[in-house]
Amino acid sequence: MDNNIRRDIIIDNYENPFNKGLIDDKNYKKTNMNNESCIDNLDFIIKLENNIIKDIRFDGQACAISTSASSIMIKTLINKTKEEALEIITNYENMIDEKPYNKDLLNELNVYDEIYKQPNRKKCALLPFWGIKKLLK
Amino acid sequence: MNIKKEFKMLSSNLIYLDNAATTFKPNIVLKEMNKYYTKYCANAHRGDYKISHIVNDLIDDSRKEVAKFINSNTNEIIFTSGTTESINIVVSSFFSNILKKGDEILTTKAEHSSLLLPLFELAKKNKLKIKYITIDKNNHVTLDNIKKEITSKTKLIALAHITNVLGDIRPVKEIGNYASKHNIYTLIDAAQSIGHIKVDIKDTNIDFMAFSAHKMYGPTGIGILFGKEKLLEKLGPYKYGGDMNASYDSNMNIEYKNIPTRLEAGTQNIVGIIGLNAAIKYINKIGIEQIYNHDKELRTYLVDKLKKIDNIKIYNPNEKTGIVTFNIDKVFCQDVAVYLDKKNVCIRAGSHCAKILHEIIKDKNTCRVSIGIYNTKKDIDILIKALENKNILKESL
Numbered sequence: 001m002d003n004n005i006r007r008d009i010i011i012d013n014y015e016n017p018f019n020k021g022l023i024d025d026k027n028y029k030k031t032n033m034n035n036e037s038c039i040d041n042l043d044f045i046i047k048l049e050n051n052i053i054k055d056i057r058f059d060g061q062a063c064a065i066s067t068s069a070s071s072i073m074i075k076t077l078i079n080k081t082k083e084e085a086l087e088i089i090t091n092y093e094n095m096i097d098e099k100p101y102n103k104d105l106l107n108e109l110n111v112y113d114e115i116y117k118q119p120n121r122k123k124c125a126l127l128p129f130w131g132i133k134k135l136l137k
Numbered sequence: 138m139n140i141k142k143e144f145k146m147l148s149s150n151l152i153y154l155d156n157a158a159t160t161f162k163p164n165i166v167l168k169e170m171n172k173y174y175t176k177y178c179a180n181a182h183r184g185d186y187k188i189s190h191i192v193n194d195l196i197d198d199s200r201k202e203v204a205k206f207i208n209s210n211t212n213e214i215i216f217t218s219g220t221t222e223s224i225n226i227v228v229s230s231f232f233s234n235i236l237k238k239g240d241e242i243l244t245t246k247a248e249h250s251s252l253l254l255p256l257f258e259l260a261k262k263n264k265l266k267i268k269y270i271t272i273d274k275n276n277h278v279t280l281d282n283i284k285k286e287i288t289s290k291t292k293l294i295a296l297a298h299i300t301n302v303l304g305d306i307r308p309v310k311e312i313g314n315y316a317s318k319h320n321i322y323t324l325i326d327a328a329q330s331i332g333h334i335k336v337d338i339k340d341t342n343i344d345f346m347a348f349s350a351h352k353m354y355g356p357t358g359i360g361i362l363f364g365k366e367k368l369l370e371k372l373g374p375y376k377y378g379g380d381m382n383a384s385y386d387s388n389m390n391i392e393y394k395n396i397p398t399r400l401e402a403g404t405q406n407i408v409g410i411i412g413l414n415a416a417i418k419y420i421n422k423i424g425i426e427q428i429y430n431h432d433k434e435l436r437t438y439l440v441d442k443l444k445k446i447d448n449i450k451i452y453n454p455n456e457k458t459g460i461v462t463f464n465i466d467k468v469f470c471q472d473v474a475v476y477l478d479k480k481n482v483c484i485r486a487g488s489h490c491a492k493i494l495h496e497i498i499k500d501k502n503t504c505r506v507s508i509g510i511y512n513t514k515k516d517i518d519i520l521i522k523a524l525e526n527k528n529i530l531k532e533s534l
Contacts, residue, residue: 039487
């Protein structure tokens, strides 16, 4: 992927994040994620119906990578079954950790395929996924 | 002041502006520490041989040097692992025995976690009240505002000398002398002031003070707890073991040594103590007044240039210390720090361990530049040039 396109997608999702802002609804499960190695602090809420992810929302303070990854992750995971979502998350984690992964499953999340070059940013890219994994378990 | 060549860490083109987190160590400090491991690597007090006596003398000499540096008595200097441990010791082994249910501690929302968390834990355990001193419109602590909070139950005022985010200097002399007259204890976190501004413990009349060597050009893992002699006599011991006991028998009759030895059980961080001594001598050679003026001049230079950049909010433009805190509109502070790292410039982003300061400054996370003795106007120019870029966010990715 062209580096400029990659950056544009990240910035667009940072500046106009999808589903940012929480709602008070008891059909959602909630978790807070702090990044041990930096200062990202995000809340995630998820609504599952019949094993299908109906909605995910997030809020908090975080860097461009964490915020954009939350936004793109949410767009990717909505309407997936729990198992499909977990498979996407596993493949995404493998991509960040430089292990073999299925590129076709990740769609727009492929913008983070070079994050491994910035080790201090890896946790930022993973934080939202760890949050959702926690909520799905 | 251009002394970069005296620091091996600065032999590359690194622009290091995170000196409030830790400072680089001058070659002379490293040399003295290396001498311990290569010329007289012995334990102190425990050997009737020459190299052990050398080490013994070096520890004594370091303690004297620290005492002279802050104008205290030698036996009022306790070696610890750093500011955090020093504060924890005095809170858990002195104040926990002195402060009783309903007693009040005065502090502020601008303090570091290493001061607030020990106080919070003690407050919960002993059912004490933590009261926050009102910060004035300049984000300063004033004696008048402290007086407004004092009641008959106020037993302790616990503050940083210089805060680690806003870099304001607290009037410790006024506070120490006032508190002393009113039978209120004082505990000062000097982590950010030591090595940057003259600290005279007798003049300030402070009861307890804590600081670390690594923020004053010395090694990590070594710090100081200062306490007035009569108060240290009442403290602990908080740990027990070798060297701090005079004698004991099988019936558990124990006699402990006097301060400061009584409070330093076990083998000391000898190389750290030696490094701290060398760091103080290095600071003295440059001169504390000159360091203070250097920090002030460089921060003024930095702030004047920052003000000319669009969309920058400076939180502490009018302070006198080398700590300058800012945010760039629409760019998260961590992205700014990552971008600057790509330009070989090290600054800090985040809450800087002052996690309730946002209740005062309204922002949780900031960029912090903190100046050290080796920084130059050229360093600031490189930082400013990088911050003038309109594409910081994009280039941080």
